[in-house]
Amino acid sequence: MATAGKMPAERDDMIGAVDIGGTKIAVGIVDNQGKVLSKMEAPTDPNRYSDSIELIAHMLRKTSQRAGSEIEGIGIGSTGPVEPMSGQFGDVDFLPGWRAKNPVNDLAQIFSVRAALENDGDAAALAEAGWGAGRNRKRLIYVTVGTGIGGGIILDGQLYRGVDGAHPEIGHHVVDPNGPECTCGFRGCWESLAAGPAMVAWIEANAPANYEHRGRLTAKAICQLARGRDRTALQAVEHEAFYLGLGVANLINLFTPDAIVLSGSVMKSADLFLERIHSLIRSGCRFVPAEKTKLTLASLGEDTNLIGAARVWHYRFGEGK
């Protein structure tokens, strides 16, 4: 909230941002232009929620000290499922101790400020729409490709929410019903065929028996090998680009958005995939003006999720809301 006596134009709105992932929690102070002023991170404790809240509070105090500012509000982005409007955690597989807990209420009480929570894909989508590559794009789909595929959808400047505020799972639309089994219940989801681990799995299943790099590869290493013209790695990249392209083309056919913003660790090698993705879009999106959908890379860098957490606060409580 604005400090009493300040004019609206001088508001600082230094937001304490909390990004809760399955393996680490990042905390930082983000100004009202989306700039990270200070940050810290710690491993996520999947079982002990109370200790985790104390740790987050400690990191918020430390980072606000370092930034030399008071926290005006707290924004949280988290791996899901979470209930954005109540702030309560749902049935998050790998955070059993957090189930039904409410970090929004707990942190708001500790710091006596307003707090808000969104799924981390939605938080990052809000950040790219507000401060990043999606600025001035009314219809935007944010896609992050890393160990999984997630994202968020912004329509006419508003975060798209499903029934009861549910977060749609774009990584779990099926691109090959004969594909690998997925934990969601289907086979051949986009995530199971195009996230980083799928590249490694493809090599394990298809590389020649004597392939020297077998058994110790990551998606990043495969991309590096492909740059060195390694034949097997190039095939893996072609396979990856094909499935990335199918998913992106599906999103264009379904939504015809102004922009699709691509992010995540696999997209650090986007130059290896983009040409193929564009050619798939040209061949398969003939009934929509696909050439008008801009395919762009996320612009906020590795702090996108943290910046997104801060943007959650602005989206919920900021000017004009």
Ligand SMILES: [Zn+2]
């Ligand atoms: Zn799935």
